[in-house]
Amino acid sequence: MKMDEKDRLIVRLLREDARMPVSELSKRVGLSGPSTGDRMRRLEANGIISRFTVDLDLEALGYPLQAIVRIKPRPGNMHVVEDMIMNEPGFVDCDKVTGDDCFVTRLVLRSIADLDPVLLPFHDRAETNTAIIKSSPLRGRIPV
Structure with missing residues (x-):
């Protein structure tokens, strides 16, 4: 169109x-x-608008911290790690990507102390690399 x-x-x-x-x-x-x-x-x-949605204020919901977590499953653990991501409610976004990592995720946290308990179960099956988000100056821009 x-x-x-x-x-x-x-x-x-x-x-x-x-x-x-x-x-x-x-x-x-x-x-x-x-x-x-x-x-x-x-x-x-024509599929340009696929749904109408709500934009939630995660901080108002009690999640003042967000992190980008890159996850690289160990050999033979791709599907297990994907299931782990899908079953952890703190992950609010997940992209399968090319390159060294297989997944790039967005994790919401109530405090920094919540980070280790979420990521610890992954360490037997994957390598993780985490960056705490300081701000998001650009989110959801429409390229049209």
């Missing part, structure tokens, strides 16, 4: 506030409500 500037603006505005009423969205885009609604349905039908 070829997107024009109005489509890109709709996507950017919905990324900022997925609950924005169509009436407000249409005003900000400069189109009628029905035309804006048609464009939204077309963006959904």
Whole structure:
């Protein structure tokens, strides 16, 4: 699907506030409500918009710390390590990647003391490398 500037603006505005009423969205885009609604349905039908979601404040939920954890499973442990990641609720993101590491994850923590108990079970099956996130100056940018 070829997107024009109005489509890109709709996507950017919905990324900022997925609950924005169509009436407000249409005003900000400069189109009628029905035309804006048609464009939204077309963006959904073409898979550009796949779902509407909620952006949670992890700190308000009691997780003031986040870490990027790179995980390199030991030979024969790829699927076991993947299952371990999936079963640990503190991991909120996980990407399978190329290169030295197989997984790059984002881990939320209530305190730094929670880090070792989460990672310790991995050490028999994988190497881990952890970086505490100081800030996230860019998150979820739309490339359009």
